[in-house]
Amino acid sequence: MIFQLFWTYIKIGxxxxxxxxxxxxxIEREVVDKHHWLDGEEYANMIALAQAAxxxxxxxxxxxIGHRLxxxxxxxxxxxxxxxxxxxxxxxxxMFFRDIKDNPTIEAxxxxxxxxxxxxxxxxxxxxxxxx
Amino acid sequence: MQYLLLTYVxxxxxxxxxxxxxAIISLIQGEVLSRxxxxxxxxxxxxxxxxxxxGPVGMNCATYVxxxxxxxxxxxVASVAIVVPxxxxxxxxxxxxxxxxxxxxxxxxxxxxxxIIRILVxxxxxxxxxxxxxxxxxxxxxxxxxxxxxxxxxxxxLFPQKxxxxxxxxxxxxxxxxxxxxxxxxxxxxYRL
Numbered sequence: 626m627i628f629q630l631f632w633t634y635i636k637i638g639x640x641x642x643x644x645x646x647x648x649x650x651x652i653e654r655e656v657v658d659k660h661h662w663l664d665g666e667e668y669a670n671m672i673a674l675a676q677a678a679x680x681x682x683x684x685x686x687x688x689x690i691g692h693r694l695x696x697x698x699x700x701x702x703x704x705x706x707x708x709x710x711x712x713x714x715x716x717x718x719x720m721f722f723r724d725i726k727d728n729p730t731i732e733a734x735x736x737x738x739x740x741x742x743x744x745x746x747x748x749x750x751x752x753x754x755x756x757x
Numbered sequence: 758m759q760y761l762l763l764t765y766v767x768x769x770x771x772x773x774x775x776x777x778x779x780a781i782i783s784l785i786q787g788e789v790l791s792r793x794x795x796x797x798x799x800x801x802x803x804x805x806x807x808x809x810x811x812g813p814v815g816m817n818c819a820t821y822v823x824x825x826x827x828x829x830x831x832x833x834v835a836s837v838a839i840v841v842p843x844x845x846x847x848x849x850x851x852x853x854x855x856x857x858x859x860x861x862x863x864x865x866x867x868x869x870x871x872x873i874i875r876i877l878v879x880x881x882x883x884x885x886x887x888x889x890x891x892x893x894x895x896x897x898x899x900x901x902x903x904x905x906x907x908x909x910x911x912x913x914x915l916f917p918q919k920x921x922x923x924x925x926x927x928x929x930x931x932x933x934x935x936x937x938x939x940x941x942x943x944x945x946x947x948y949r950l
Contacts, residue, residue, distance in 0.1 A: 650933040669875040680843030682777040683813035688847040711812025737944020739894035740904040748911030757875040
């Protein structure tokens with residue numbers, strides 16, 4: 626269970642591009658639809674609580690799910706999973722690839738990804754509305 | 758000394774950063790500029806990189822600023838410090854929520870209140886989606902095509918499917934990870950080749 630939580634959050638952390646809301650479609654897919662760890666109502670309650678607390682929404686939601694499913698060990702697994710991809714990738718970029726944002730290929734890829742992320746969040750609105 | 762200062766600054770950002778990513782970035786900006794840790798240009802570059810790399814944007818920014826100020830250890834110190842207030846406050850909220858939920862689950866007022874909060878959450882996420890519809894993300898008609906395709910693919914599973922095979926197909930394509938990878942590929946094909 627602990628490892629499954631950690632691995633799920635590694636996936637969520639790796640594919641969240643942008644702010645905390647970009648994490649919601651991934652959490653919905655993994656936590657609600659695939660593993661049924663939360664139902665639709667609890668998922669919406671979680672968003673409300675994660676938003677109400679200070680700090681990163683992504684981290685707050687990881688704390689909620691970790692706590693709900695496996696206590697403090699779950700909290701550690703989810704939070705570590707959510708932030709490790711961030712830390713590792715940023716460190717690699719800061720140390721070796723500072724010019725990455727000026728790379729035309731990376732820029733083109735992100736021209737495709739940005740509207741997709743907005744679409745994922747917009748779709749979350751509709752999907753959420755059918756679940757509450 | 759520098760690590761202590763980084764710890765203090767990012768504990769403060771984690772404690773006062775209400776509203777997620779961009780609110781946190783503006784707090785970090787205030788701190789690093791007023792302390793002369795980075796110039797405005799350096800900070801803008803860090804924010805740009807934070808937005809185009811995987812992971813929550815606030816975490817990316819904290820790790821990068823920590824690295825810029827104090828190297829590898831600075832990055833770790835900043836990353837841990839920004840999470841600590843969340844751990845304390847969010848865990849407290851979780852405990853309180855569990856107690857209230859167990860006690861009042863059958864209570865009509867509690868059910869109605871939570872239902873209103875959930876409706877507000879939908880509006881909140883709708884607002885977030887709306888504010889993200891900026892010219893920076895939607896540069897031309899191709900952006901809107903990508904938006905429309907992803908939006909429709911994500912909503913297809915909501916409609917009843919005729920056969921189980923088409924149902925498993927729509928559920929394959931409503932995978933956010935797959936759609937992010939495909940949209941990146943589409944960006945490369947549409948804007949680079």
